[in-house]
Amino acid sequence: xxxxxxxxxxxxxxxxxxxxxxxxxxxxxxxxxxxxxxxxxxxxxxxxxxxxxxxxxxxxxxxxxxxxxxxxxxxxxxxxxxxxxxxxxxxxxxxxxxxxxxxxxxxxxxxxxxxxxxxxxxxxxxxxxxxxxxxxxxxxxxxxxxxxxxxxxxxxxxxxxxxxxxxxxxxxxxxxxxxxxxxxxxxxxxxxxxxxxxxxxxxxxxxxxxxxxxxxxxxxxxxxxxxxxxxxxxxxxxxxxxxxxxxxxxxxxxxxxxxxxxxxxxxxxxxxxxxxxxxxxxxxxxxxxxxxxxxxxxxxxxxxxxxxxxxxxxxxxxxxxxxxxxxxxxxxxxxxxxxxxxxxxxxxxxxxxxxxxxxxxxxxxxxxxxxxxxxxxxxxxxxxxxxxxxxxxxxxxxxxxxxxxxxxxxxxxxxxxxxxxxxxxxxxxxxxxxxxx
Amino acid sequence: xxxxxxxxxxxxxxxxxxxxxxxxxxxxxxxxxxxxxxxxxxxxxxxxxxxxxxxxxxxxxxxxxxxxxxxxxxxxxxxxxxxxxxxxxxxxxxxxxxxxxxxxxxxxxxxxxxxxxxxxxxxxxxxxxxxxxxxxxxxxxxxxxxxxxxxxxxxxxxxxxxxxxxxxxxxxxxxxxxxxxxxxxxxxxxxxxxxxxxxxxxxxxxxxxxxxxxxxxxxxxxxxxxxxxxxxxxxxxxxxxxxxxxxxxxxxxxxxxxxxxxxxxxxxxxxxxxxxxxxxxxxxxxxxxxxxxxxxxxxxxxxxxxxxxxxxxxxxxxxxxxxxxxxxxxxxxxxxxxxxxxxxxxxxxxxxxxxxxxxxxxxxxxxxxxxxxxxxxxxxxxxxxxxxxxxxxxxxxxxxxxxxxxxxxxxxxx
Numbered sequence: 001x002x003x004x005x006x007x008x009x010x011x012x013x014x015x016x017x018x019x020x021x022x023x024x025x026x027x028x029x030x031x032x033x034x035x036x037x038x039x040x041x042x043x044x045x046x047x048x049x050x051x052x053x054x055x056x057x058x059x060x061x062x063x064x065x066x067x068x069x070x071x072x073x074x075x076x077x078x079x080x081x082x083x084x085x086x087x088x089x090x091x092x093x094x095x096x097x098x099x100x101x102x103x104x105x106x107x108x109x110x111x112x113x114x115x116x117x118x119x120x121x122x123x124x125x126x127x128x129x130x131x132x133x134x135x136x137x138x139x140x141x142x143x144x145x146x147x148x149x150x151x152x153x154x155x156x157x158x159x160x161x162x163x164x165x166x167x168x169x170x171x172x173x174x175x176x177x178x179x180x181x182x183x184x185x186x187x188x189x190x191x192x193x194x195x196x197x198x199x200x201x202x203x204x205x206x207x208x209x210x211x212x213x214x215x216x217x218x219x220x221x222x223x224x225x226x227x228x229x230x231x232x233x234x235x236x237x238x239x240x241x242x243x244x245x246x247x248x249x250x251x252x253x254x255x256x257x258x259x260x261x262x263x264x265x266x267x268x269x270x271x272x273x274x275x276x277x278x279x280x281x282x283x284x285x286x287x288x289x290x291x292x293x294x295x296x297x298x299x300x301x302x303x304x305x306x307x308x309x310x311x312x313x314x315x316x317x318x319x320x321x322x323x324x325x326x327x328x329x330x331x332x333x334x335x336x337x338x339x340x341x342x343x344x345x346x347x348x349x350x351x352x353x354x355x356x357x358x359x360x361x362x363x364x365x366x367x368x369x370x371x372x373x374x375x376x377x378x379x380x381x382x383x384x385x386x387x388x389x390x391x392x393x394x395x396x397x398x399x400x401x402x403x404x405x406x407x408x409x410x411x412x413x414x415x416x417x418x419x420x421x422x423x424x425x426x427x428x429x430x431x432x433x434x435x436x437x
Numbered sequence: 438x439x440x441x442x443x444x445x446x447x448x449x450x451x452x453x454x455x456x457x458x459x460x461x462x463x464x465x466x467x468x469x470x471x472x473x474x475x476x477x478x479x480x481x482x483x484x485x486x487x488x489x490x491x492x493x494x495x496x497x498x499x500x501x502x503x504x505x506x507x508x509x510x511x512x513x514x515x516x517x518x519x520x521x522x523x524x525x526x527x528x529x530x531x532x533x534x535x536x537x538x539x540x541x542x543x544x545x546x547x548x549x550x551x552x553x554x555x556x557x558x559x560x561x562x563x564x565x566x567x568x569x570x571x572x573x574x575x576x577x578x579x580x581x582x583x584x585x586x587x588x589x590x591x592x593x594x595x596x597x598x599x600x601x602x603x604x605x606x607x608x609x610x611x612x613x614x615x616x617x618x619x620x621x622x623x624x625x626x627x628x629x630x631x632x633x634x635x636x637x638x639x640x641x642x643x644x645x646x647x648x649x650x651x652x653x654x655x656x657x658x659x660x661x662x663x664x665x666x667x668x669x670x671x672x673x674x675x676x677x678x679x680x681x682x683x684x685x686x687x688x689x690x691x692x693x694x695x696x697x698x699x700x701x702x703x704x705x706x707x708x709x710x711x712x713x714x715x716x717x718x719x720x721x722x723x724x725x726x727x728x729x730x731x732x733x734x735x736x737x738x739x740x741x742x743x744x745x746x747x748x749x750x751x752x753x754x755x756x757x758x759x760x761x762x763x764x765x766x767x768x769x770x771x772x773x774x775x776x777x778x779x780x781x782x783x784x785x786x787x788x789x790x791x792x793x794x795x796x797x798x799x800x801x802x803x804x805x806x807x808x809x810x811x812x813x814x815x816x817x818x819x820x821x822x823x824x825x826x827x828x829x830x831x832x833x834x835x836x837x838x839x840x841x842x843x844x845x846x847x848x849x850x851x
Contacts, residue, residue: 159525
């Protein structure tokens, strides 16, 4: 919290310093509904909305939307034709009067009042969903830009017109001024409500979401409504989507997210997930749907998942991962390092290196430490430890947890009756299975 | 090839059971302390005269609840959330003031229900009400509410006693029938107030917020919407049936004996044909359950509604420091509501009844917003209101506003 405050203040100072030279700030609530005057001073209508194009870090207002008395239709005017702007009126240039047109928005444009004000957005710095109470704008050389978004109580009071009164009361009673809660636009991910244009727009802006940790993204998805949830999920790239899906705790929600994606993307995401997680998720589906999803997956991941799906829930086989690193006993350290470089397994799966006989039977274990410290030409067979603790795929998960408690291993191999390695259970797998209960 | 058809049928039943709940729970909470008081008084003071009004009320209830459920399924958002997004912060804040005030009236009524039910067992309200407030507060904050909810729901079987007692009291079915065919309404402030109260207690404004939130929480897919609608219709029908039997039982016993309800012990006498000497205990138990059930839901739902619209953190899984507004409002509603009941000599039954009249007066306001939202094509897509819905809801609004104007006019002696 404190860090964030400091960061924000520092950043504001920069903008404030810039602003002092050439421009000033105002809140959108201070100009909405103000009269729009022609060059000759006639009132044409009221300022109803502002439109921005999302092509710059701090987007520029490109046009305004005006509402005439007793008319429903909104009229659009380029922002360049605005001559003067303050909290009482908006003055137009002489040629403005003939330049009004019917309001339209392109996919990369949003209307601030209609699509941002009072709506929910993702605050990617605080990793939270917030509601927009006000929008802070900066005028520099006639350009009007979004710089901050207001999530705080002061924003609400300002909109209600109670800010001055409440400040006076608070100051008189407690000598206290309520704190601003504003955040830079660069941390704001709009969610947008128009379902038709939304997907396009989200793709333009969804880059910000990738700055979030998958577990924060999962929390945010859990908190959002169905519509926004699935459109955000759709905007994520495959890898982020897969990681996020792993972090979502509610299986029902996982299912609804996977269902919201088209089959092909759904199976791509499943391929991208850790095989044990993907298997857990697949086993929650009704069998027809599961079969269909598995069939659309591609070869290596599909085989792994099919193999994992055979194990019953609550057995070691059902929570094990297929990501393990095994070499034969006559491999040299140098060769092993080369092979190791080619793997993309998560760290907890490669803490141990398994050594097998040429026919694939597990003989011993070595550690990542050996790969780094031992001479390049040493053979792994000479470095391995042959005293092994192993798990049978049919073992109960509870018993496996006991093994982890007793030996404090980072991972334990799962071998079948022929001593062939089937997979690996990591400390992370067992922790997840324990916390689920 | 009959088999697949049968299987499909069973699938639908199973699916219904997963979707069902919000409508039926909401209806049972609807028969809260204020509800029991209002229905009892309607029967005891007006006989069978107002029984007919429950038919149009049921129709309006179904339509209104269906709109809440539909909005919940289609948008996945709560009612206050939608109001804030569509109408802006200004309108939302002022509307929420009205909603919180009305709901606060209902919270007071629930604690009045606790006080008056336990007074039958000669437990002083200065003991029962603070104890109930603390229990309810802890139940929700400590997250044990979910496990207790089932007990509350089963205890709602108590309402069946009214159906049995209703038959045992041998009501005059002929008069009842005649009243349905040609209802006569006396234009006194008392009877108009009672009609507003009957509408307000059956179609309580807070129920619409609560139902929509419950539907959203269930994450019902749009394609299963018709099942959610079934749930709502069954619930609405059930609540009206029970309401009708409370009115009927009280009419057949208390009204016939020329009895006026001043306290819970008076209202309990309606069950005498069924329960004999256990009458008071049975009624006290039912009223206590209804009061506690609603008292655990209502303040919580109100805090959710406010925080959701204002964008404040909410939820009982949050710590106090994370969601101060949520816990603050929640605690204030409970302890202030309980505190008001502790005022010496406050008439408990009239308080319960008046809170329902307040409901009826606020309802049209909420309905206007619901109508606007459910007719918004951008929001509801192909699920916008059909014409019939707009007519029924519109007529409900007009009648309620008219009744309120006449009622206030008569009260002020204009």
